[in-house]
Amino acid sequence: MNAHAPDALIIGGGHNGLVCAYYLARAGMKVRILEARKVIGGAAVTEEFHPGFRNSTASYTVSLLQPKIIADMGLVERGYRVIERPKSNFLPLGGGEYLLMGGSLEATQKEITRFSAADAARLPAYYEMLESAAAILRELALEIPPNAGGGAAAVLAGISAARRFTRLPAQQQHDILKLFTLSARELLDQWFESTPVKAAFGFDSIVGNYASPDTPGSAYVLLHHVFGEINGKAGQWGHVIGGMGRITQLMAAACEEAGVEIRLQTPVRRLLVENGAAVGLETANGEQIRARKIVANVGPKLLYDELIDNADLPAGFRRMMDGYQCGSGSFRMNLALDGLPDFSDLPGPGDHLKSGIIMAPSLDYMDRAYQDARRYGWARKPVVEMLIPSLVDDSLAPAGQHVASLFCQQFAPELPEGRVWMHDRDAAVEAILNVVESHAPGFRKLIRGQMALSPHDLERKFGLVGGDIFHGRMSLDQLWAARPVVGAAGYKGPFEGLYMCGSGTHPGGGVTGAPGHNAARIILRERSFFRRWLG
Structure with a gap:
């Protein structure tokens, strides 16, 4: 193998790929990350989506990032800072009613007592x-x-x-x-x-x-x-100062300090397989790069359906992957606002605007949204969660203005009757804004710019097949020893030299860093074993 060739090639510079790269490099391996986009971070990025307005354009809030990883990569020392939500969730219910959760157990109980003392x-x-x-x-x-x-x-x-x-x-x-x-x-x-x-x-x-x-x-x-x-408080969620991209920027800095080479705008076309082993990658421009270890930080569907020739996969594994379920039903919007929304059920400013604002007043409402999506392709009255991170991070918007993250459900990964998201996106946006407007009249007039990401857009922009933010459904048949499939749960692919470190492996989706950490453990464990065996 070429003396300048890396020991490990990582497909994708999302947070798990960065975590894996860091641990491998810290152990002395030569590591190179190939990232398709011009910015590092995968779906955990902060981008300007309208002149003067920045936001976490995909992943938008933090809680699951492993404390061990934060400590090992020195993220706090590098500038990682999270502001906790003063309240967890605000549910406007209509007719002047609302539920405001969080702050303390006693405060939440007091709120719930208005609806049920028993609850x-x-x-x-x-x-x-x-x-x-x-x-x-x-x-x-x-x-x-x-x-x-x-x-x-x-x-x-x-x-x-x-x-x-x-x-x-x-x-x-x-x-x-x-x-x-x-x-x-x-x-x-x-x-x-x-x-x-x-x-x-x-x-x-x-x-x-x-x-x-x-x-x-x-x-x-x-x-x-x-x-x-x-910040050591279990179950809490918060806003990263600088947006989610701040996390991956700090991780990238730790990686580069450890010797990791990061190549942006280098999409991978295919995995090179020889004699039943992964030996390298071919980029979109035809460059072939060889390495002893190939680590995929992309979802299992993208890896096995698009980057590997079917003939190279064992037949039984191919059948299992054919049944792997993707598609989280998610639609993301980023909005540039001239001011703050005013909710009819709780007018004016307050801690409720710094919480997760959930516009879905009942389980029946959520069920109807899903049934709508199954029938029509997207919910006529979607489930909408809004966060306004600029209330705690004034670097995201000009003075007096704000950014809002809208995370919305339910939107089918594939539309019925041959329709495509490119044509239905605007109608879906209207359905989302109708929901917000019904709770905060005049909201539309505040909007000066927007980014709308349908499931198709999430796949095209971030490589999330079916728009799946978790790289695969989080159901019992796709968890723990069956994630992504039985026989490939230990971060190893179906042939020698191939590993997986993304959210399609245990423990699943969210910005945890755990898959990257665990994949590195497996690779380093094997490396140590063979070094001892070779004497």
């Missing part, structure tokens, strides 16, 4: 149940899942995970099993009676999930969104 009384036990399950996820996030056919190490990993679970009291085991198998509605109906309270908690079950809160397994997606932490 307020049950809240501590519900939080305790969620936290006990989230603690298991936190422990497992940096673990390597057992891999079918993976030998003794895989068996030991499976035993370790099982022991964690069986050591829990029977009630906790019972609750966790429900979280993994029930629909969000079934779970929440067992805890609460109030429609707004169930909506507040049920929203997390459909974030990035093209499903109804009635879909079996949707309770797990709810749990996935609460296992993170901010």
